[in-house]
Amino acid sequence: MKLVGFVPPSLRETIGTERVTLGPDHVYCPKATAETVTRVIDHLETKGRAIIQSYRVDELIDRIDEAVRLLLDRTSLVREKLLRDLQTSEYDREMIDLHLTDYVKQFRAHELRTFLVEDFGNPAVLDTWQPRVKGGLSRAIAAPVTYHSWSGNVPGVSLWSFVSQLLVKGPIFGKVATREPYVATAFAYALEQVDAHLAEAIALFWWPGESELQHVVYERVPLVVAYGHNDTLARIEASLPVTTRLLGYGHKWSFSVIGKEALDAYEYERTLHDVAWDVVNFNQQGCYSPQVVFVERGGNVSPREAAAQLFHELGTWEVKHPIRPLALAEKQRVQAYVSSGRIRAIQCEGADIWCAPDASYSVRFEPEGAVEPSPLHRHVTVYPFDTIEDVLAALRPLRAYLQTASVATSTERMTDWATQLSDVGVTRLAAVGTMTGTEAGWHHDGRLSVMDLIQWVDIDERLYRASERLVSYRQ
Structure with a gap:
């Protein structure tokens, strides 16, 4: 049985699956209705967010690294199932096998630290308040829930924003692509195998085309990350509330x-x-x-x-x-x-x-x-x-x-x-021969891959100094 999508483990018994057709495949995915989508987003905003925020960034890197190693291990059941699922795609097994290894290697611990240093300099801003050169303190905070809508033109493209979202300690609600829903699904289950508690901050659904379900999501999330054709992105932008930000990756x-x-x-x-x-x-x-x-x-x-x-x-x-x-x-x-x-x-x-x-x-x-x-x-x-x-x-x-x-x-x-x-x-x-293999920390379309997913919160230097006058040990 092919599974597509992922529901937080604690909700799995109450949210059923349905059989759908994706191209040549018959798969089972979480039942996508306005009621189930709302319940999942409620869960991510509360329990999921509390859980992922409780991890230090270094701990998240270690968990992601362990899940990635399951995808890299040629003896792993997770990898073997993923390769079988991808067999019905438009690429031969050898190409997929080579690409999967080269691509997924970019998400090991060393590379993840490179991502964060490239964007933040001091990744500790994701854990706690950090001093600024000009004075005062700053902290980077992810949205309560971020919606990611992926394209499936190349296997595994979803991992870039998926992993980036986890690194900034933000719950993720993802819509997997019709053409290639399997890599994101496999990564979510690998992460659950490593740490089922952390998996409470992840949900992946599928529904056909531009469903009304998208509007249910748009009304609930402050940030949408979307991949697709320019006209698709234009329709998404036109559908979003003015308070919802779009990070769109269109035709290049x-x-x-x-x-x-x-x-x-x-x-x-x-x-x-x-x-x-x-x-x-x-x-x-x-x-x-x-x-x-x-x-x-x-x-x-x-x-x-x-x-x-x-x-x-x-x-x-x-x-x-x-x-x-x-x-x-x-x-x-x-x-x-x-x-x-x-x-x-x-x-x-x-x-x-x-x-x-x-x-x-x-x-x-x-x-x-x-x-x-x-x-x-x-x-x-x-x-x-x-x-x-x-x-x-x-x-x-x-x-x-x-x-x-x-x-x-x-x-x-x-x-x-x-x-x-x-x-x-x-x-x-x-270099020629390397165009399809991006490097850790690259700036996707010239942007900051990880920092785009957060908002900054600043404590003014004047507030910090004013609070010094009120400490319990003042003279």
Whole structure:
């Protein structure tokens, strides 16, 4: 029996489950009604909050670390069940197995402390009042309950905000994604196995689409964290009370920039092999996956030759990690992209396209023209450039959507390129081959991943000094 979602242990006997269909899966999840959702939020605001607030941050880190190790342990029943549950997803088992290990490692104790130091400097502000440089005291406090609505484009993406919420000592009410509800569920049960008392501060539900149940939640929580398309986020924002804050993570667009240094006889195959992995890993479904590749002219390998080599490398990865059959709408977008590329190859001098016989992957080469998005699913366009200003000019119209750029160039030019790319909206720069593996403490979309979940409370220095006059041991 596949379970999706999580109810605080003390409420489990009184909140039943229901059988629902999520894609190809039949699963059981907590019964989602206005009454059960209200009861759970009441529980989280009172008992759940009191419990999680009773832990020191270091204790929470230790509990999360133990749960994460259950997900990492290849002999663990928790991990084995999770891998079985994910088998019906759109990725092959080997890719999921590799990704799960690399991804979940980011939530071990050392990495969690890095998260907190990156955002807070002094994480003790989450436990008690701490002195400020300017005088007075401050403390960081999480909302009584925070609602997290996750997307399922990449397995495990929910863990970022899930773990961050626990680190700031805040109860979490989460809505798992239809496409991938399993990692958040597995983590919650692993945490219960480690510490059932702490699990009282966690609830995970599922319901279809934009249900009226969301409005029940919106009326009760001061903070909503949501992942999804921009239009979905706009509808959420329009539905929220004026007193409820939205942290929205919408559509983003990423790319690669390859300098001529990375295209010499010793480097070009490795460089393009790594670029291909960024494309193949989760089929460009992540916001940090490249949709286009800019290749500098003037190297030993021309941009057109680099495009042909990239196609070859995609084919190599396809043998090891074949892409799943696409849905009809996905096929239609791919067919339109390939057909457009073939027409461009006839009409535009220098344009070209390399496409697998079954259109499972392709590379277009466009010597000129505006940058266009990819249909994803291992289809990518290569654009040549002479100077970094050519790349910047192409990216400026996309500023609102830019996130990650992978860069392959010399140290002498890397920081200069990074500066100019950040000026047009890029918020993360990575090495080729690492785009889909973010590092501990990264700033998601240029923001503070953990600090965004709290509010600051200050004690003025003047109040502190005034209270000194009233101490029991005063003269």
